[in-house]
Amino acid sequence: MTKSILNLLYSREHEWILQLDKDRVRIGISDYAQRQLGDIVFVENPEVNEKVTANESIGTIESVKTASEIYAPVSGTIIRVNEELQDAPEIMNEQPYEAGWLVEIELSSSGELQTLLNEEEYQIFINEGGE
Known part of the structure; x- marks a missing residue:
């Protein structure tokens, strides 16, 4: 991975x-999620x-194994979608x-970012079987 x-x-x-x-924020799914x-x-x-x-659900990802909902981690307006x-x-x-x-979202409240996990907290979450 090239980006920190x-x-x-x-x-x-x-x-x-x-x-x-x-x-503005950009959203994707984690490496852990894509591997699952x-x-x-x-x-x-x-x-x-x-x-x-x-x-709330904002879309769906389908794989050869399953279909999974994409959830908005923050509230706002979709300003860009990855068409590729x-x-x-x-x-x-x-x-x-x-x-x-x-997608990219224009935030309606930047305070919602405080409810999210940082890298260390996320690693603990998935290592504890976070589904």
Whole structure:
């Protein structure tokens, strides 16, 4: 992995969150999540300008093993969707922290970031069997 993951935050549903600036975040699924899913074959993302609420489903990831909901770790408005995943969903397996991101959200409340896990807390969570 080329990017340091120490500046990422994580949800208990295995999404990672990268703060791009004061009001914008980029979201993807963790390496742990993509390994649990196996080969990803389809991604359904929300629409740009869609309002999302923290902890609610915003899409679906389908793999050869299963289908899994994507949950918004924060509330806000979808401002960008990774269109490349429509034709090449396997990018999520190959580069979960780089090209395999899902969406960018303009935050409605940056305070929600305080509820997320840092790298160390997330590692403890998954090592304790966090599902």
